[in-house]
Amino acid sequence: MTLGENFPAKTPEGPIEDKWTSYKNKIDLVNPANKRLIDIIVVGTGLAGASAAASLAELGYNVKAFCFQDSPRRAHSIAAQGGINASKNYMGDGDSDYRLFYDTVKGGDYRAREENVYRLAEVSGNIIDQCVAQGVPFARDYGGLLDNRSFGGVLVSRTFYAKGQTGQQLLLGAYSAMNRQIARGKIKMYNRHEMMDLVLVEGKARGIIAKNLITGDLERHSAHAVVIASGGYGNVFYLSTNAMGSNVSAAWKIHKKGAWFANPCFTQIHPTCIPVSGDHQSKLTLMSESLRNDGRIWVPAKEEDAKAIRSGKLKPTEIAESDRDYFLERRYPAFGNLVPRDVASRAAKERCDAGFGVNATGEAVYLDFASAMTRYGKEKALVTHQDASNEALVLELGKEIIATKYGNLFQMYEKIVDQNPYETPMMIYPAVHYTMGGVWVDYDLMTTIPGCYAIGEANFSEHGANRLGASALMQGLADGYFVLPYTIGNYLAKDIRTGTIPVDTPEFAAAEKSVQKQLELFINNKGSKPVDYFHKKLGKVMWDKVGMSRNGRDLKNAVKDIQAIRDEFYKEVKVPGDLNGFNEELAKAGRVADFLELGELFAKDALNREESCGGHFREEYQTPEGEAKRDKAFQYVAAWEHSGAPKDAKLHKEMLDYKYIEVKERSYK
Amino acid sequence: MNLKLKIWRQKNSTAKGKIVDYEVNEISSDMSFLEMLDVLNADLTEKGKEPVSFDHDCREGICGSCSLQINGRPHGPDGAITTCQLHMRKFKDGDSIVIEPFRAKAFPIVKDLIIDRSAFDRVQHAGAFVSVNTSGNTQDANATPINKVDADYAFDAASCIGCGACVAACKNASAMLFVSAKVSQYALLPQGQVEREKRVTDMVSQMDEEGFGACTNTGACEIECPKGISITNIARMNREFIGSNLK
Ligand SMILES: Cc1cc2nc3c(=O)[nH]c(=O)nc-3n(C[C@H](O)[C@H](O)[C@H](O)COP(=O)(O)OP(=O)(O)OC[C@H]3O[C@@H](n4cnc5c(N)ncnc54)[C@H](O)[C@@H]3O)c2cc1C
Ligand code: SF4
Ligand code: FES
Numbered sequence: 001m002t003l004g005e006n007f008p009a010k011t012p013e014g015p016i017e018d019k020w021t022s023y024k025n026k027i028d029l030v031n032p033a034n035k036r037l038i039d040i041i042v043v044g045t046g047l048a049g050a051s052a053a054a055s056l057a058e059l060g061y062n063v064k065a066f067c068f069q070d071s072p073r074r075a076h077s078i079a080a081q082g083g084i085n086a087s088k089n090y091m092g093d094g095d096s097d098y099r100l101f102y103d104t105v106k107g108g109d110y111r112a113r114e115e116n117v118y119r120l121a122e123v124s125g126n127i128i129d130q131c132v133a134q135g136v137p138f139a140r141d142y143g144g145l146l147d148n149r150s151f152g153g154v155l156v157s158r159t160f161y162a163k164g165q166t167g168q169q170l171l172l173g174a175y176s177a178m179n180r181q182i183a184r185g186k187i188k189m190y191n192r193h194e195m196m197d198l199v200l201v202e203g204k205a206r207g208i209i210a211k212n213l214i215t216g217d218l219e220r221h222s223a224h225a226v227v228i229a230s231g232g233y234g235n236v237f238y239l240s241t242n243a244m245g246s247n248v249s250a251a252w253k254i255h256k257k258g259a260w261f262a263n264p265c266f267t268q269i270h271p272t273c274i275p276v277s278g279d280h281q282s283k284l285t286l287m288s289e290s291l292r293n294d295g296r297i298w299v300p301a302k303e304e305d306a307k308a309i310r311s312g313k314l315k316p317t318e319i320a321e322s323d324r325d326y327f328l329e330r331r332y333p334a335f336g337n338l339v340p341r342d343v344a345s346r347a348a349k350e351r352c353d354a355g356f357g358v359n360a361t362g363e364a365v366y367l368d369f370a371s372a373m374t375r376y377g378k379e380k381a382l383v384t385h386q387d388a389s390n391e392a393l394v395l396e397l398g399k400e401i402i403a404t405k406y407g408n409l410f411q412m413y414e415k416i417v418d419q420n421p422y423e424t425p426m427m428i429y430p431a432v433h434y435t436m437g438g439v440w441v442d443y444d445l446m447t448t449i450p451g452c453y454a455i456g457e458a459n460f461s462e463h464g465a466n467r468l469g470a471s472a473l474m475q476g477l478a479d480g481y482f483v484l485p486y487t488i489g490n491y492l493a494k495d496i497r498t499g500t501i502p503v504d505t506p507e508f509a510a511a512e513k514s515v516q517k518q519l520e521l522f523i524n525n526k527g528s529k530p531v532d533y534f535h536k537k538l539g540k541v542m543w544d545k546v547g548m549s550r551n552g553r554d555l556k557n558a559v560k561d562i563q564a565i566r567d568e569f570y571k572e573v574k575v576p577g578d579l580n581g582f583n584e585e586l587a588k589a590g591r592v593a594d595f596l597e598l599g600e601l602f603a604k605d606a607l608n609r610e611e612s613c614g615g616h617f618r619e620e621y622q623t624p625e626g627e628a629k630r631d632k633a634f635q636y637v638a639a640w641e642h643s644g645a646p647k648d649a650k651l652h653k654e655m656l657d658y659k660y661i662e663v664k665e666r667s668y669k
Numbered sequence: 670m671n672l673k674l675k676i677w678r679q680k681n682s683t684a685k686g687k688i689v690d691y692e693v694n695e696i697s698s699d700m701s702f703l704e705m706l707d708v709l710n711a712d713l714t715e716k717g718k719e720p721v722s723f724d725h726d727c728r729e730g731i732c733g734s735c736s737l738q739i740n741g742r743p744h745g746p747d748g749a750i751t752t753c754q755l756h757m758r759k760f761k762d763g764d765s766i767v768i769e770p771f772r773a774k775a776f777p778i779v780k781d782l783i784i785d786r787s788a789f790d791r792v793q794h795a796g797a798f799v800s801v802n803t804s805g806n807t808q809d810a811n812a813t814p815i816n817k818v819d820a821d822y823a824f825d826a827a828s829c830i831g832c833g834a835c836v837a838a839c840k841n842a843s844a845m846l847f848v849s850a851k852v853s854q855y856a857l858l859p860q861g862q863v864e865r866e867k868r869v870t871d872m873v874s875q876m877d878e879e880g881f882g883a884c885t886n887t888g889a890c891e892i893e894c895p896k897g898i899s900i901t902n903i904a905r906m907n908r909e910f911i912g913s914n915l916k
Contacts, residue, residue, distance in 0.1 A: 582779060
């Protein structure tokens with residue numbers, strides 16, 4: 001197999017419901033004794049990486065896992081709040097694999113590969129079974145059965161959750177599965193190690209150069225296959241809900257070695273985040289989408305009220321019901337507050353741009369729980385035979401119920417904003433949250449580099465141009481537990497006689513040398529500005545010109561701006577400390593250098609896509625009502641091949657053909 | 670506001686450390702504590718000095734990375750939060766703040782305010798799992814109903830973020846709260862039953878081997894735990910431990 005030969009993806013024959021089963025029946029297997037002769041590197045221990053590492057080790061492969069935090073348990077997945085989808089139909093509300101598949105493809109605005117999405121829906125139920133078997137404490141009802149909640153963009157309740165800490169519980173489950181394999185010696189864990197480059201031998205991925213972040217030493221690690229599970233690149237915007245260390249570097253390094261990068265411009269801007277409070281801000285905090293189950297989003301209907309609120313003369317609770325504009329309920333009566341994220345975010349921006357925003361900055365809308373508290377309080381009063389006409393009592397009871405559902409989120413909000421959300425509505429504004437784009441992969445989750453795989457948020461698959469809530473956790477665990485462990489065997493079956501890959505070869509030496517050179521360049525640079533200065537500058541260009549709505553003129557300017565920031569970065573960046581020992585600024589410099597290249601490709605991709613779809617909104621392409629206008633001509637995955645610099649990247653199109661779903665206008669009215 | 674900072678600086682695990690004085694000015698009360706340190710670090714970098722190293726990642730109280738001893742208290746003066754959730758509105762102009770790493774024999778210092786908590790990981794390797802393979806044909810998730818009360822308690826115990834504040838708060842540097850939280854989670858769930866006795870024995874023995882101290886029931890851990898992990902978990906673990914060793 002040669003580089004790029006697997007493009008466009010070939011998927012198994014047969015009806016969509018049977019493809020995955022028939023694939024599994026036909027692929028090559030590696031026998032258990034031979035698995036012991038095969039090494040696999042997994043970069044990243046979030047949900048995708050941890051589940052993959054554990055499952056591959058259970059199968060008998062020798063796994064080496066890497067993460068930059070001090071423990072696999074701290075990967076960014078830990079922060080996921082709201083839940084994980086599965087088509088269990090426990091609620092009996094008509095859910096099925098097909099419906100989950102359909103919702104996901106439609107939610108992604110028809111820009112995802114049908115076969116992959118169907119497989120995802122098909123294994124979703126297994127994920128819940130597996131996690132429960134591991135001891136993941138999901139929320140339960142009084143009958144002892146698993147509880148579900150609803151998320152945006154769907155009409156069923158299929159989201160499993162563990163309070164507002166679902167990601168934490170799922171990751172700790174996967175971490176426990178890893179721990180079992182670490183104890184058996186089947187996983188060797190490299191904490192505080194950063195992958196610096198991929199090593200190719202005869203065109204195949206055969207290892208990585210990693211940096212020990214404590215000593216600063218560069219290390220060579222070899223394997224028969226390399227799995228990238230390094231998460232998303234939302235931090236290209238500087239401010240996002242991602243963890244501070246989340247980065248694109250592992251994905252970008254393999255891109256530069258031949259892995260094509262797909263749909264970089266598909267980014268999710270999440271509607272319910274705590275608004276920016278000032279220039280010092282280092283990151284943004286999400287308020288889980290689950291809050292939209294009970295919170296109603298509004299702004300004042302009168303501009304003068306909005307002004308009075310901004311200047312502190314009026315309180316939101318003083319505005320009469322009839323003077324409030326519940327704009328999502330108004331524009332999208334069928335889905336109301338539970339429209340998909342891209343739709344909700346744009347609607348909030350539209351109101352704020354029109355002058356109805358609240359908060360001192362004018363960039364916020366309200367998320368209000370008052371009516372939910374009354375509704376729940378009344379119900380509780382009735383059930384417990386108390387006076388349901390006593391307003392104070394009803395409110396008290398309602399508050400208790402809201403607290404059991406969202407207590408930790410309310411507490412988090414209060415700590416950050418210093419306002420009590422039980423008394424006054426929350427203020428929220430959209431923020432960068434997730435990247436649907438990523439490394440292109442085929443049906444096996446292999447990149448265009450033979451033997452190099454990408455899973456979880458790091459790859460581009462399943463979510464098209466917009467991801468539905470609670471589907472990232474599902475995809476990460478599907479990839480790691482149930483897909484990759486099968487598909488990788490299909491490739492490794494040919495490697496059983498290869499033997500250990502030596503690291504004292506020219507390929508490893510060359511890769512190590514180029515990494516060393518870049519690190520020295522940073523340390524020896526005579527600049528005067530810290531890394532963050534450039535990261536912030538890049539983030540501002542991305543948000544202003546490549547953010548929630550985009551247009552050709554701004555995008556062209558963004559490309560130029562980013563190139564200029566990149567040039568300035570290499571001249572002016574100052575990295576203190578030295579090459580040896582722990583040096584966070586040095587690690588950050590490497591990551592920002594990669595963001596500065598990715599950012600340009602991102603803008604270039606957005607410029608190329610002359611349509612609006614999902615999270616990608618081009619002002620030139622909208623319906624008279626201001627909704628996204630898709631274009632059949634762009635019904636493809638844009639996969640970019642690196643060729644020297646981002647400006648020279650070559651576009652490959654994977655045309656998307658919908659056989660099982662009728663491509664319709666995506667309406668949530 | 671303007672503040673005086675007294676920060677522990679230590680080049681690496683073998684070097685000798687000391688408290689160094691710094692000043693930061695024009696700090697907004699809306700900033701988080703770590704953002705205040707970002708301001709200090711940007712200033713140090715521009716002056717050609719080495720910034721202060723500290724662990725952090727999520728900055729929203731869930732990853733368990735951040736670990737500062739602020740004015741003698743793990744995660745600082747506010748209750749039920751991590752360092753990254755601490756806001757500067759808890760301080761006032763002119764305050765002097767002492768910032769040190771979490772201190773415990775089992776948590777050696779890596780650099781400045783960064784500690785090595787791999788002992789926690791090793792305790793988990795010893796038994797914090799259910800031995801179930803990924804197969805796709807485990808029984809249906811709803812096949813075994815679990816009493817909501819037990820499930821909720823299991824969740825509460827499982828919400829530990831592995832930060833180590835309990836160890837830093839304890840005069841004996843005991844890890845009992847951390848270990849008991851994990852033991853409790855599994856002890857409360859049907860899935861944890863098969864390996865129940867072996868788990869507690871193995872985890873406790875690894876805990877001792879790592880050099881954590883004994884528990885003398887002072888309760889300091891519970892007070893400083895950002896996730897409100899209850900000390901009743903320690904009582905449960907003690908029962909589990911005695912139970913498994915009587916057999
Ligand atoms: C606040 C928040 C809430 C969310 N809530 C939900 C939700 O409720 N439901 C849902 O479905 N999704 C949610 N998401 C999205 C979801 O959490 C992520 O998409 C998902 O967890 C990504 O998992 P991952 O395994 O792909 O990567 P991550 O969890 O990001 O893990 C990346 C791993 O890669 C490692 N790594 C990265 N680069 C390198 C390198 N160069 N060398 C070595 N290691 C490296 C890191 O150490 C880490 O271990 C949420 C996201 C955020 C930000
Ligand atoms: S028990 Fe509490 S203090 Fe101890 S590690 Fe867990 S969360 Fe931190
Ligand atoms: S940085 Fe994650 S808990 Fe503080």
